[in-house]
Amino acid sequence: MPTNNAPKSAISFDSMPDAQGHFGPYGGRFVAETLMEPLDELRAAYERYKNDPEFLAELEYDLKHFVGRPSPIYHARRWSEQLGGAQIYLKREDLNHTGAHKINNTVGQALLARRMGKQRVIAETGAGQHGVASATVAARFGMECVVYMGADDIQRQAINVFRMRLLGARVVSVTSGSRTLKDALNEAMRDWVTNVDNTFYIIGTVAGPHPYPAMVRDFQAVIGREARVQMQEMTGRLPDALVACVGGGSNAIGLFYPFLSDASVAIYGVEGGGYGIASGKHAAPLCAGRPGVLHGNRTYLMEDDNGQIIETHSVSAGLDYPGVGPEHAWLKDTGRANYVAATDDEALAAFHALTRTEGIMPALESSHALAYAAKLAPTMSRDKSILVNLSGRGDKDIHTVAAREGITL
């Protein structure tokens, strides 16, 4: 870990979560009894292997040779110039194998599944990126793979569905509830509780019951560890601000976590603002929700006055989720990170801007982070720097972009 001169924060961010998986009042394990023992086994296995040199060597090998890490940092000079303020740097997770940050985590969990003797993996997916990343590692390790996906998301992300099938996964269409990511997660949990003896559930984000939020964070934290070194090599110092999109929040926590004790680094998580917070049609629980319990953890949720989970809206399937990882909930309450929202339209504008100015087509999820960076940059001087996590590439979204603009492909 490189050293830096920034003052240490008063709060210890490294000791979270506690032994029961709590980040302050958030996190924990809110699941039916059947899953408590399997979660304990998973926690024990993870704790055993996370510092095991052989496991870490295998993980490092795969991250380098299979995923293509380290991912580079790119200085978006032309775009920064246009925006007329801080210099924008992009952490290029879009260049990873399968085109997004999701594979950092699936490689880690698949290696753990093998050590636990599980032959079958299941996953939930929204945009399809985590499903593809899970199907990819399952193909690589010769494991059976079932991916649960909301019926509406299957419509929105046909290309990723086909990719998963090509990789040998079975994609199960989930037609209950709002037919999106949250319902896919419910269905994956039902599968796990039924097939718990031979099945490993690869959760794709930093939500769910303990140990998932901590484990997924640890696998994704490679993003921030690399970036911390790379930014210092490129600019001679740490960035002044970090920006990442937040659905469940795995790419964001992956970038943020190694910087949490660097008080000089401002942190911004950008939620899916949909049609705008005031419209009520958005996916921004940290900006406009309140604490509750869903999918195994206590966190901020989009819910009605009776505690029912309400349907979310975002142009980006990967952000279309009514909850958020519990560590983000805690970072919000402690004030260490700021959570803001970008609307569908703002994300689309950023999508086009980066594509045309830098020749990099971002995922619609990542476009939310770019949209906020575009607002933030002009408020900062030219010698400041903003590091944006470009969490995925936009090829999967071209049909969505075309349809919104009335173009038939």
Place this chain on the structure above:
Amino acid sequence: MSRIAGCFAALRKSGKRALIPYFTAGDPSPDITVPAMHAMVAAGADVIELGVPFSDPMADGPVIQAACERALKHNVSLRDVLAMVKSFRQKNTTTPVVLMGYLNPVEVMGYETFAKAASEAGVDGVLTVDLPPEEASSLVDALGKAQIDPIFLLAPTTTDARVKRVCEFARGFIYYVSLKGVTGASTLDVGAVTKRLEQLRGLTSLPIGVGFGIRDAESAAAIGRGADAVVVGSAVVRLFADNAQSPQKIVPAVTALLKGIRGALDAK
């Protein structure tokens, strides 16, 4: 003695097993819930387990998920369910009522407020499926102050050490989940359940109810040989679903199912 403890003590004395039907409040519409509760008691139910609809019933199979969706079309809330129990209590002051649901509606109402309102409505037990004992101490305290029994689950994956820990929190009865899976699954293994029940007897003196996968008189009677209570959920709810378009048929259909199960439980 709580209504639940009294009920099990009386049944134990007479050598009978408790029959506990489950259905979702407000399914397929709110007006049928209270009459259905009375009809179930008349058909031989000893305890009523009333489901509180939730948008994301993670531990439930497709039958109860669909029941939640039908009830939520009428915006049936936790407060509405408590009002239904209160209405039931106007004519029935003896049959225990257990609410079964998920934590979030309770969390939003607030533990103290909920416990007080539930007690005033005449609720006897509360089972929150997604609240294991590790996270339950605040709610258990609130329920205790309101004289409501917290009901907890044991599963086939629960180790002996955990059984003891769970039973320290549990009151009224303990609910043994008969299989690894969701409600309404079809993988019930009577032999394995009976064997595990014998072991559980050595770990707790609480009455043990068994649920998940009990669908008819035959499976109820088989499980009833080793259990103090059988919970019949999805099989009951399926009758609500099948007759959702002609709700006048629901009560007769449920009555016939429960009478059949009652007869089989009492035969031996």
